[in-house]
Amino acid sequence: NYTYEELNDYFENTLGINSIPNPIKYSLFADSDNYRIIQTASSNGSKPNKEAADQLKKDVGVAVSIYNTNIDDDNQMYSKTIYQNFNMVVAENEMKFDATEPSRNNFNYYNGDRLIKFAQRHNMKVRGHALCWHSQCPQWVSKDGYSNDKGWTKTELLAILKNHIFNVVKHFKGNICEWDVVNEVLDDSQSESGVNSGGYKMRNSVWYNVIGLEFLDSAFVWAHQADPDMDLYINDYSCDYANQTKAKAMYNLVKNLVKRKVPITGVGLQCHLGAGPGWVDSLNMVKNMKQYEELGLKCIITELDLGTSDTSERGLNIQADNYRTITNIFLNAKNSPHAIIWGVTDDKSWRSNERPLLFDANFNPKPAYFGVCNALKIKASKLGDANNDGSVNVNDITTIATYILNGTAYPFNFNNADANQDGIINVNDITSTASFILDNHLSKVGLGGGMFAVNE
Numbered sequence: 001n002y003t004y005e006e007l008n009d010y011f012e013n014t015l016g017i018n019s020i021p022n023p024i025k026y027s028l029f030a031d032s033d034n035y036r037i038i039q040t041a042s043s044n045g046s047k048p049n050k051e052a053a054d055q056l057k058k059d060v061g062v063a064v065s066i067y068n069t070n071i072d073d074d075n076q077m078y079s080k081t082i083y084q085n086f087n088m089v090v091a092e093n094e095m096k097f098d099a100t101e102p103s104r105n106n107f108n109y110y111n112g113d114r115l116i117k118f119a120q121r122h123n124m125k126v127r128g129h130a131l132c133w134h135s136q137c138p139q140w141v142s143k144d145g146y147s148n149d150k151g152w153t154k155t156e157l158l159a160i161l162k163n164h165i166f167n168v169v170k171h172f173k174g175n176i177c178e179w180d181v182v183n184e185v186l187d188d189s190q191s192e193s194g195v196n197s198g199g200y201k202m203r204n205s206v207w208y209n210v211i212g213l214e215f216l217d218s219a220f221v222w223a224h225q226a227d228p229d230m231d232l233y234i235n236d237y238s239c240d241y242a243n244q245t246k247a248k249a250m251y252n253l254v255k256n257l258v259k260r261k262v263p264i265t266g267v268g269l270q271c272h273l274g275a276g277p278g279w280v281d282s283l284n285m286v287k288n289m290k291q292y293e294e295l296g297l298k299c300i301i302t303e304l305d306l307g308t309s310d311t312s313e314r315g316l317n318i319q320a321d322n323y324r325t326i327t328n329i330f331l332n333a334k335n336s337p338h339a340i341i342w343g344v345t346d347d348k349s350w351r352s353n354e355r356p357l358l359f360d361a362n363f364n365p366k367p368a369y370f371g372v373c374n375a376l377k378i379k380a381s382k383l384g385d386a387n388n389d390g391s392v393n394v395n396d397i398t399t400i401a402t403y404i405l406n407g408t409a410y411p412f413n414f415n416n417a418d419a420n421q422d423g424i425i426n427v428n429d430i431t432s433t434a435s436f437i438l439d440n441h442l443s444k445v446g447l448g449g450g451m452f453a454v455n456e
Ligand code: XIL
Pocket: 092, 093, 183, 270, 303, 350
């Protein structure tokens, strides 16, 4: 046990480093049984989790509302917030069936193309959403996406679907890396006995109703034929955790598609969830992603938003912690290349009364934003970078020293702080980190230190 003065003295006289700077400001909040920490939103413009994501070869994306915003203007706050923080975009509405084929065989790509241009200007990837869905299905196909009020025959409706997929996929070919081929095809109620014996119940959409299961296989095959390089996904909600009945149904359906060699790349988990203390069931989300990895498929997060009714500081911090947990799950899953957040600011969210996103109405980052950043930075950071600010410097020594003296330090990355990787955080890690800073020689970090140990 060393006093602050002793350590200060050690820094100054032995290491020749000026005194320990002021501790970094942090906010503390309590959840059900323990304290968790989220760095307070800073006003210094600290941005790019984009860099961390790039470094990790992961994409953190956002749904963009194109029809009612001016994304052609790079100086708008809306545009800036998107291209400064994310490396992938998806159209929130503008590439859906009703938007792209408003009347039969009459295609409209105006807003979709604006998004493509925006993404090209800022070096972002684009994912497509969605080719076949019961919702936002144009009136000329079905009045509500369920009933066959136009009296289509199976052959006619298959021809409509084929024409739509071929036209849309070919139009965006080369500019989009993947499509949600089918969206929300499973019924909301699935029987436990049915899913346990390998079954699943399809939603009674106009597509399934008139065509039968063939619509699903055909949609994937046609999308693949239209662009063989395209990654192809099935996307749905309430399939986020392996123990959900609908998630089991999804697994059964997808396993079947794989068995029949339908060209599918992976499964999209929408993740429209609620925020609350300990509400993210990490175990079951990890398990869910893992089971698709074992099938040789990807499993990505496609529409993440976490609604909350508690908008107190504590509530928003808990929301941030939930965001951090989910980001960690996606970063740690080998078969999960990206996670997309369903919108930019709370006020424009489809769940606006639940404040589910990362930015408030004025584009100020919420704690949730830092929850995502925090996870990205920790994952991308290096040994010795105890405070996760992206570089190893004297502030990390401060952080480690604070931890040794107080038993806590924030922000704090235990793994990085354990610079010599011996499993405990003690003065040897200060030595290792200091050696690294002074000599700028990476090989010294990890050797176990000892050279400058205070107690010798
Ligand atoms: C939502 C959009 O966010 C809204 O703007 C629109 O009015 C309705 O659709 N699942 C999906 C998304 O796959 O396309 C939906 O997006 C949200 C639920």
